[in-house]
Amino acid sequence: MSLKFFDTITDLSQALSLRLHLGSTQRMPTDLPSPLVFTPELLEKCSKGFKHSASLLERLASIQGAGGEEVRAQIERAAVLVPESQRPRVLGPLLTGTNDQAQATIGTLFLAKSLCDLGWVVEHEPKAADGTPDLRIRKGDHEYIVEARRIIDTRYQRDEVGLARLRDALGEIKTSTPLAFHSIRISGKASLKPFVRHVKAVLAAPRPTGVQFFDENDVSIEYEIVGPFAEGLEVSAASFLPVEIIQGLPTDAIQKAIYEKVSRYKIPIIVALDLFESHVDVEAVVNAMFGNPSFTFDFDPKQGLVGPPRASRSPTGLLMKRGNNGDTVRKMLQAVIAFRLFSRGNESGFDVHARLLSNPARETLHGFEEFAPLPRLLVTRETAEGRLLQYRGEDNSILTEEIVAKWSHHP
Structure with missing residues (x-):
């Protein structure tokens, strides 16, 4: 029999609650303005104990100890950056929406706060000619529209x-x-x-x-x-x-999310994919964009396989799709920011782990240096066989996968 112990993380609140001692008091740091999300009334209501079946907001409010205080403070620090006139619309899904809506809002708030910390001027839900995107970010002469999407892996069937x-x-x-x-x-x-x-x-x-x-x-x-x-x-x-039942691959969900976002606008955009608690890793996003890893062999009818295998990608990637869908993505997708939240331990809340995956199919390539120190997967060389992609760091040096995986920011 295959078992899964209960410390599998199923949502933001459980990720903390499994690590924290449930004490008797809660408090917000005194250096923050009046709370926008975790009001004294909400904390008092939730002070009687943690319930797994409560709303996400109530579960976060009921987690006691230093770690609970820090993640609430993180959310408050991100929420206060939203202009007062926009707070009912931007924070509404967190305060009164479903758990999925609340968790998606937290992800977008943390991404926006991280970008702000890295020097970007961030606007929430700005008015744009094509609609109301999630974010508009500016740094110097650079400006981008960012549409966020939380990836939910439907392969895992649990009630x-x-x-x-x-x-x-x-x-x-x-x-x-x-x-x-x-x-x-x-x-x-x-x-x-x-x-x-x-x-x-x-x-x-x-x-x-x-x-x-x-x-x-x-x-x-x-x-x-x-x-x-x-x-x-x-x-x-x-x-x-119960152990989850895995059916299929996450590629379709990722490709659908990216296409839905880019097809909504008539201008090029960046799509930010929130992978928190999706059972999907960044490599799955890479595969969805560029195709699954494969190997090519040369074959001679008399000698059999000739020479060593050559690493390549299958033609299943979104950027290789034929027809209007592929054309739209190749033209309108500037890059994908894949990010997720990781617990830093008992007292430190969450870090944002992120990286930028550029679109190598665009006619005009861009180095995205303004996103440094965020690791960036860029075209570093063009050959007769195609364009070579490698990760670049803050000083434009080539990064190993190990270094890329460790990059994080504490919003």
Whole structure:
């Protein structure tokens, strides 16, 4: 049986809550203006404890300790940069939207704050001839329109709402023989009280073996008991969650997101892809743009394979697509900024890891030096076979993948 322990990060609040000690008080740093997001009223409302099934905003407000304070301070520092007249529109999805909308807003706010810290003048949702893009950024003579898009990997099939309710319902049951869930189906707001009573009865009796089934009142759950753990070690009864089922590749979702953004405007734009909690890494974005890695061999009917393999890319990349879609992307996409949030530990909130992937198919190439120190994947040489892409750093030196992967900024 394959198990996944419950510390798999499923959202921004859980990423912190799994690392932080839940203390008794919350406070915002005193060097910030009056809070725009985490008001005293919200903190008081959420001071009674953390619930996985609460809204993202409420979960962030209920995380106590230094790490919770810092991530709330990060959000406030980013929110205060939004002009007052625009705050209802820009911050609205964070304050009253769905969890997906709130998380997408946090990603855009953190990206905007990072760009601002790196010397850009950032406008949120400016008026443009073609509509209302997410950001307009300016540095010196350089100006870009940036459209942000959160990538959600639909390959992972889990009922996150049901899992959150299940974890809350079983959260206070501590045991050395927790449940490992194989599958759950909880219809709407069906009551979990019968299942809680069932679990208490099972844990109080001799340990059953094999897969157990519960099916009552629109709640259907398959599980088995694991352990026992070492003497004195007890965890939540809902410590082991179902393993995700992976189906297909993320390439289609990434390509669709990029095309939808560039096709909306009549001017070239940068597309910023928020990869936080998407199970998609930057390499998947590279593959979606340029094609999957492949090797080419020379073959002789008499000798077989001749010479060493040559690294290349398959013609599946968005920039190699034929027809209007490919033409539109090659012409209108200036670059992709792929970014995601990483926890810095117990007390330091989140870093933004990012890199810029230029569009090598454009007729006029650009070095994007104004984005330094952000690592930039650029055309560094043109040959008869094509254009060579390499990462460049702040001093325009060539960077290794290891160095690129480590670049981060703390907004």
